Amino acid sequence: MADPKLVHGTLELLILQVLTRGEMHGYGIAQRIQAASDDALKVEEGSLYPALQRLLLKGWAKAEWATTERNRQARYYKLTPLGRKQLGEEVEEFRRLTGAIEKVLRPLEG
Amino acid sequence: MQELWNRLRALFQRRSMDRDLAREIEFHLAMKAEQTGHGLAARRAIGSSLAWRERARDVWGWRAADEAVQDARYALRGIRRTPGFAAAAILTLGLSIGAATLMFSVADATVLRPFPFPEPDRVVVVWGTTAKLPHAYLDPGVYEALRSNQAVELGASMNAQYSVGELPYPETVSGMRISGSYLKVLRVQAVRGRLLLEADELVGGPLVAMVSERFWRSRFNGGEDIVGKPLPIRSGENVNIHTIVGVMPDAAQTLEMNLRDIWVPLRIDAEAKQRGLSVTGRINPGWTIESAEAVLAARMTALGAVYQKESQTASVTPLSSELTRSTAEGMRILSLAVGLVMLIACASVANLMLARGAERVKELSVRAAIGAGRRRLFSQLLTESAVLGLLGGTLGVLIAYVAVGAARSLIPLTVYRRDLVAVDARTLAFTVGISLLASVLFGLLPAWRASRTDLHDSGRRARGRPGAHAAS
Numbered sequence: 290m291a292d293p294k295l296v297h298g299t300l301e302l303l304i305l306q307v308l309t310r311g312e313m314h315g316y317g318i319a320q321r322i323q324a325a326s327d328d329a330l331k332v333e334e335g336s337l338y339p340a341l342q343r344l345l346l347k348g349w350a351k352a353e354w355a356t357t358e359r360n361r362q363a364r365y366y367k368l369t370p371l372g373r374k375q376l377g378e379e380v381e382e383f384r385r386l387t388g389a390i391e392k393v394l395r396p397l398e399g
Numbered sequence: 400m401q402e403l404w405n406r407l408r409a410l411f412q413r414r415s416m417d418r419d420l421a422r423e424i425e426f427h428l429a430m431k432a433e434q435t436g437h438g439l440a441a442r443r444a445i446g447s448s449l450a451w452r453e454r455a456r457d458v459w460g461w462r463a464a465d466e467a468v469q470d471a472r473y474a475l476r477g478i479r480r481t482p483g484f485a486a487a488a489i490l491t492l493g494l495s496i497g498a499a500t501l502m503f504s505v506a507d508a509t510v511l512r513p514f515p516f517p518e519p520d521r522v523v524v525v526w527g528t529t530a531k532l533p534h535a536y537l538d539p540g541v542y543e544a545l546r547s548n549q550a551v552e553l554g555a556s557m558n559a560q561y562s563v564g565e566l567p568y569p570e571t572v573s574g575m576r577i578s579g580s581y582l583k584v585l586r587v588q589a590v591r592g593r594l595l596l597e598a599d600e601l602v603g604g605p606l607v608a609m610v611s612e613r614f615w616r617s618r619f620n621g622g623e624d625i626v627g628k629p630l631p632i633r634s635g636e637n638v639n640i641h642t643i644v645g646v647m648p649d650a651a652q653t654l655e656m657n658l659r660d661i662w663v664p665l666r667i668d669a670e671a672k673q674r675g676l677s678v679t680g681r682i683n684p685g686w687t688i689e690s691a692e693a694v695l696a697a698r699m700t701a702l703g704a705v706y707q708k709e710s711q712t713a714s715v716t717p718l719s720s721e722l723t724r725s726t727a728e729g730m731r732i733l734s735l736a737v738g739l740v741m742l743i744a745c746a747s748v749a750n751l752m753l754a755r756g757a758e759r760v761k762e763l764s765v766r767a768a769i770g771a772g773r774r775r776l777f778s779q780l781l782t783e784s785a786v787l788g789l790l791g792g793t794l795g796v797l798i799a800y801v802a803v804g805a806a807r808s809l810i811p812l813t814v815y816r817r818d819l820v821a822v823d824a825r826t827l828a829f830t831v832g833i834s835l836l837a838s839v840l841f842g843l844l845p846a847w848r849a850s851r852t853d854l855h856d857s858g859r860r861a862r863g864r865p866g867a868h869a870a871s
Binding site: 314315316334335338339341342343345346347348352354361362363364371 | 401402405406409419420422423424426427429430431447448450451452454455456457458459
C-alpha cells in the first residue's frame with residue numbers, strides 16, 4: 290500500500306512513540322511503525338529520513354552509531370527528555386484535533 | 400532557541416552529517432534487500448537514495464544559507480564589474496544614510512533613550528502656577544508644607560555654581576543643592592560611598608558633598624579612596640572643606656543644563672527663600688499625575704494666605720516632557736527632513752538600477768537558461784541591493800562618525816543628555832536597519848522587473864549585440 294499522506298508532523302509523532310520502546314535505527318523504526326499499524330502505514334525512505342533529521346534538529350532525539358546483532362554499523366536514535374515531553378504534548382494535540390474532526394464528520398454518517 | 404542553536408552548530412558539521420546520512424541510508428537499503436530478498440530492487444533504489452538525502456539535508460536549511468552566500472559573492476563580483484554604477488549608488492546611499500545615522504544619534508541620546516532611573520513615567524516636576532507665571536519655583540515653606548501629602552513623594556533642588564579648590568586657581572564648577580529626599584525620588588544608587596541624606600541638611604552639622612563620576616575621574620583620578628577626601632569650596636571670603644561622602648551616578652544628571660559635578664545638601668537660607676526651590680516628585684502607587692496635581696493644588700490654595708501675596712496653585716508635569724520639551728519638536732521636524740532625503744536617495748538608486756537592468760538582460764537570460772527560476776533570480780537581485788545598501792551604510796557610518804563631533808558642538812549646552820550624542824551600538828543597529836530598509840525600497844521594483852522580463856526571447860535578441868557583458 291502506498292505511503293498515505295500523513296499530516297505534517299504526524300510522522301514525527303509516530304517515530305517518537307516508537308522510540309519510547311527503546312533505541313532503534315531508521316530501518317527498524319519504519320518496521321515497527323508498519324507492524325504496529327497492522328501494515329497500514331508503510332513509511333517511505335523519502336519521508337522517514339527527513340523526519341528523523343527534524344527530530345535531531347529540534348533536539349527531540351539523539352543519534353549514535355552502534356553495531357547490530359549481525360555485526361553491521363547502524364545509526365541508533367534515542368529519545369531525549371525534551372523529546373519525551375514533546376511526545377506527550379503532541380499526542381494530546383493530535384487527539385484533540387482528530388476528536389474535533391470526528392465531531393464535524395459525525396452528522397455526515399447515515 | 401534550541402533549534403536555532405542546533406542549526407548553527409550543524410553548519411560546522413555538514414560534512415560529517417552528510418557522511419552519516421549516506422551510511423545510514425546504505426544500511427537501510429542493505430537491510431531491506433536482505434529481508435525482502437529483493438536485491439535488484441534495492442540496487443535500483445540507490446539512485447533515489449540521492450533524492451532522499453537531499454530532502455533530509457534540506458531540513459537543516461543549509462540551502463538557503465548557501466544560496467545567500469553565493470548570491471552575496473555574485474553581487475560583489477557584479478559591483479567590481481560596474482564600478483561607475485556602484486560608486487554612484489554607494490555614494491548616494493552613504494550620504495543619505497550618514498545623515499540619517501547622525502540624526503538618529505542625536506534623537507536617541509536626547510529624546511528616545513529611556514531615562515536612567517526606575518519608572519520614569521512616575522517622576523514629575525511640581526511648579527507653582529500663578530496667573531502671570533505658569534512655572535515658578537516654590538517657596539521653601541510651601542515645599543515643606545506640601546511634603547506631607549499622600550500622592551507624591553517630593554524632593555527639592557537648586558542649581559548652584561561653586562568655586563572649588565584653593566587659591567590662586569580655583570575652578571568654577573556647576574553643582575546642585577539637593578535635599579536627601581531628592582535622591583530618594585529618583586531612586587538612584589551611589590556609585591561609591593553613600594547618598595546625601597536628610598540628616599546632612601541639618602544646620603551646624605558636618606559639611607559633606609557628593610561628586611560626579613567624571614569629576615571623580617578627572618580630579619581624583621578615579622581613586623578608590625574617594626570617600627572621605629576633602630573638597631574645598633569657596634563661599635565668599637571663606638573656604639569650607641566639605642568631606643566627600645559618595646560619588647553620584649550619571650543617572651542622576653537630570654537637569655537639562657550642563658552636567659553637574661558637585662552635590663551639596665540643601666540648607667534653607669536667604670538665597671533659597673529668594674530664588675525658590677525646584678521641586679521634583681515621584682507619584683506614589685495608586686495615584687496619577689492628575690490626581691496628584693489636584694491634591695497639591697488644594698493644599699496650596701489652603702496655604703495661600705500664609706506664604707504668598709498672590710494665590711498660587713500647583714501644576715505637575717512629567718519630568719520626561721520637561722527634559723525633552725525643547726528638543727522633541729525640533730527632532731520631529733528634522734527626522735521628517737532626513738526621511739525625505741532618504742526617500743529621494745532610494746529613488747535615485749532605484750533609477751540607476753532600473754537603467755542597469757536593461758543592460759543585464761543577456762546575463763540574466765543565461766542564468767535563467769541554466770535553471771535559475773524566477774524566485775531565485777529575484778532573491779539574487781534583492782541580495783545585490785542588500786549588498787549595495789550595506790556598503791552604503793558602512794560609508795554612512797564613517798561619515799556620521801566623522802561628523803558627530805561637529806554636530807554635537809552645534810547642540811546648545813542646555814539640551815538634556817547632549818553629551819551622550821555619539822555613534823554607539825544603538826546607532827549602529829539603527830544604521831544596519833535603515834540600510835536594509837533602503838535596500839528593499841530601492842531594490843524591490845528593479846528586482847521584480849528584471850526577474851520577470853521575458854528572458855528567453857530577450858536572450859536570443861541580445862546574442863548578437865556587440866560589447867554585451869559576458870556572463871560570469
